[in-house]
Each structure stands twice: as structure tokens, then as C-alpha cells.
Amino acid sequence: MNACLCCPPAGLRRRSVLAAALACLSAGPALAAAPAAGPRMAPDQALATLMQGNARYLGAAPQPVAHSAGARAARAAGQAPFAAILGCADSRAAPEVLFNAGLGELFVVRNAGNVADTGAVGSLEYAVANLGVPLIMVLGHERCGAAEAAVAVSRSSVSLPPQLGDMLQPMLPSALAAIRAGGDVVEGTVRANVARSAARLTEVSPVLSAAVAAGRLRIVGARYDLDDEAVTLMS
Numbered sequence: 001m002n003a004c005l006c007c008p009p010a011g012l013r014r015r016s017v018l019a020a021a022l023a024c025l026s027a028g029p030a031l032a033a034a035p036a037a038g039p040r041m042a043p044d045q046a047l048a049t050l051m052q053g054n055a056r057y058l059g060a061a062p063q064p065v066a067h068s069a070g071a072r073a074a075r076a077a078g079q080a081p082f083a084a085i086l087g088c089a090d091s092r093a094a095p096e097v098l099f100n101a102g103l104g105e106l107f108v109v110r111n112a113g114n115v116a117d118t119g120a121v122g123s124l125e126y127a128v129a130n131l132g133v134p135l136i137m138v139l140g141h142e143r144c145g146a147a148e149a150a151v152a153v154s155r156s157s158v159s160l161p162p163q164l165g166d167m168l169q170p171m172l173p174s175a176l177a178a179i180r181a182g183g184d185v186v187e188g189t190v191r192a193n194v195a196r197s198a199a200r201l202t203e204v205s206p207v208l209s210a211a212v213a214a215g216r217l218r219i220v221g222a223r224y225d226l227d228d229e230a231v232t233l234m235s
């Protein structure tokens with residue numbers, strides 16, 4: 001069996017393991033998935049392409065995703081997604097389906113509540129720095145269960161298991177703000193959480209903030225409506 005280039009041999013000291021891990025992330029196309037050849041989309045073009053995909057999905061006959069032998073071979077050689085999605089793990093909110101996208105087109109990071117936690121930010125840094133992704137969409141959705149849970153926790157009306165409770169911590173400020181604002185507090189939490197997650201990406205990541213400043217990356221927030229299945233950009 002061949003050794004994995006990303007996995008140092010057993011017995012390496014802790015420092016060597018860390019160095020190997022960093023080398024794996026920073027080595028670029030030689031070790032990481034190589035971006036396909038050809039020009040990259042501009043951020044605005046990537047956003048337009050993404051939204052056109054949702055329009056196709058909403059149409060009567062969405063275009064089938066290509067699964068030809070040639071397309072499969074190209075994907076096996078390297079990935080070049082044109083957008084990254086930070087979305088909720090909700091089973092009804094799969095980005096590849098909502099945007100009528102094929103394998104290799106979207107770099108998708110999902111967790112309950114589309115929270116910009118360490119794993120999500122690190123994954124998106126990889127997408128931007130190593131794959132040249134020009135667009136990140138933070139995608140919340142209607143009647144999000146994570147938002148409902150964050151509201152319940154904020155009202156002290158529920159006790160969650162430790163790991164689930166910790167995971168929802170970043171959503172609590174959004175839930176508290178929505179409760180103060182009144183109205184549909186779950187919807188308010190969803191919208192505030194999208195904005196908060198999108199803002200956090202550049203607040204905590206020099207990689208992402210530098211890419212935005214250089215015009216190589218655009219970050220947008222959006223909401224998926226479960227009833228009409230449309231994705232709408234948020235200001």
C-alpha cells in the first residue's frame with residue numbers, strides 16, 4: 001500500500017507531525033487538489049452563475065448535471081469549484097441540489113446553523129488560498145432548527161447536550177437580538193446569524209480578509225426559502 005503524502009509516518013515527534021500538516025496545507029497544487037487549468041471566474045460572475053443555477057432548479061426541467069466519462073476524469077485530476085457555500089446541515093438545504101450544480105463545482109461546508117466556527121473558517125481558507133475560489137456564500141434557511149434551538153436556549157426553555165450546546169453558542173447573540181426585536185424571532189435569528197457568520201469570516205481570517213481586499217473574493221449572505229425553494233441574496 002502506498003503511503004499517503006498527507007499522513008506522516010507513525011513515530012514522528014509532535015513537532016514533525018505539525019510541520020507535516022502545515023506543509024500539506026501550504027504546499028499548493030502539488031499535494032493539495034490541483035485547480036483545473038483555465039481562467040478563474042471573477043467574484044461577480046461566480047455569483048451570477050450560482051444564482052442562475054437556482055433559477056434552473058426552480059424551472060420546470062432543471063438541466064441534468066453532466067456525468068460523462070470525460071467530466072469524471074477531469075474531476076479526478078483536480079478540483080476547481082467556482083464558489084464555496086457555508087450552509088446548514090439541514091437535509092432540505094443541499095447546495096448542489098439548490099444550485100443545480102455538479103460534482104466539483106461547489107466547495108461546500110455545512111454544520112447545524114451555518115456557523116463560522118474554526119472548522120468552517122479553516123475549510124474556507126483552504127478553498128480560497130489553495131483552490132482560488134472567488135465567492136463564498138453564507139446560506140441560511142427558513143425555519144432553521146438550529147435557530148429554533150438557539151432561541152429556546154436564549155429563553156432558558158431548553159437544556160441541550162454539552163457538544164450541541166457549545167456548537168450553538170455562536171448563534172446566541174443573533175437569537176438574543178431577534179428576541180429583543182420581536183416578531184418572528186426564528187426568522188430574525190436566521191437572518192442575523194447569516195450576517196454574523198459572513199462578517200466573522202473576514203474578522204477572524206487574515207487569508208479571507210486579504211482576498212476580499214484584493215478583489216479576488218466576494219462574501220455574500222443569502223436565505224433559502226423552504227416553501228418556494230428560492231435563494232435570495234441578503235443585503
Ligand SMILES: [Zn+2]
Nearest residue numbers: 088090144145
Ligand atoms: Zn438549519
